[in-house]
Amino acid sequence: MEPKPIFLSVTFWGVVVALVAGALKKYGWTIDEAGLTNDLVSLAGAIAALYGRWRASQPVHVAGIVIAPKQGGFVQLAFLPWLMVVAFVVALYGCGQMTIHPASQENVVKDPVKATQNLIDEANAGLTAAYTTVLNGVVSGAMTRAEGKNYQLQLDRASGYIDDAAVFLDSGDITNAQGQIKLANSIVAIVQSKLIAMKQKEQ
Amino acid sequence: MGTAAILLDVMQLVQAGLEFEAIVRKVQSMEATGATAEQVASYLKGLREAAKKALADELAKA
Numbered sequence: 001m002e003p004k005p006i007f008l009s010v011t012f013w014g015v016v017v018a019l020v021a022g023a024l025k026k027y028g029w030t031i032d033e034a035g036l037t038n039d040l041v042s043l044a045g046a047i048a049a050l051y052g053r054w055r056a057s058q059p060v061h062v063a064g065i066v067i068a069p070k071q072g073g074f075v076q077l078a079f080l081p082w083l084m085v086v087a088f089v090v091a092l093y094g095c096g097q098m099t100i101h102p103a104s105q106e107n108v109v110k111d112p113v114k115a116t117q118n119l120i121d122e123a124n125a126g127l128t129a130a131y132t133t134v135l136n137g138v139v140s141g142a143m144t145r146a147e148g149k150n151y152q153l154q155l156d157r158a159s160g161y162i163d164d165a166a167v168f169l170d171s172g173d174i175t176n177a178q179g180q181i182k183l184a185n186s187i188v189a190i191v192q193s194k195l196i197a198m199k200q201k202e203q
Numbered sequence: 204m205g206t207a208a209i210l211l212d213v214m215q216l217v218q219a220g221l222e223f224e225a226i227v228r229k230v231q232s233m234e235a236t237g238a239t240a241e242q243v244a245s246y247l248k249g250l251r252e253a254a255k256k257a258l259a260d261e262l263a264k265a
Contacts, residue, residue: 117240124247125226131254135261148262
């Protein structure tokens with residue numbers, strides 16, 4: 001297998017993009033890593049093509065008309081602008097497709113319905129765990145029944161918000177669906193932090 | 204359901220002493236066998252309702 005330059009490697013650009021994306025995320029921005037990686041590989045490929053033509057030893061022709069002579073170096077300049085136009089149009093079009101957006105909107109750009117359903121799924125998983133933790137606490141005697149009922153009330157409220165979110169989602173109201181999910185998650189987060197604190201206190 | 208998000212939940216819930224990995228494995232196996240998003244959602248909602256009922260039943264005891 002022919003070795004290829006590292007800058008034509010998807011893995012290489014994937015690592016570079018991952019590092020850049022990690023840094024950007026600290027400042028509240030996310031990038032479409034797969035899209036950017038593909039764009040960079042395409043750009044590297046275009047640059048490699050330009051370089052290859054620069055060093056070409058064979059002419060390029062279309063339908064018998066020579067559009068680039070066989071000599072390399074500066075005589076290729078007549079051909080390079082065309083390649084550059086194609087390369088940059090492709091690169092610009094690719095960058096136009098690339099999405100860079102605040103992290104808070106990360107899940108709603110490509111498929112808001114699917115992303116919102118994922119949030120509902122995650123909230124349900126979190127609620128399941130929280131209910132189970134409270135149950136274990138009551139059964140083991142780590143918490144009183146009164147405490148258990150207090151947690152139950154809060155978790156039931158969160159469950160209601162998630163059910164409302166599903167109804168909003170079914171009717172296509174993504175904004176209100178996500179609002180309900182946020183309410184539910186804030187309750188679950190508070191309950192979970194209390195439960196974790198209780199567990200740590202036990203230990 | 205995003206695996207990373209589930210794992211994040213797992214990290215939190217392991218601290219709370221829960222066996223949450225079973226849920227993760229189940230969801231992953233459902234996704235691997237081509238379960239639809241609706242099926243995964245239905246499974247997770249059913250799981251939540253089961254946990255909710257178990258707690259309600261326990262607290263309803265005298």
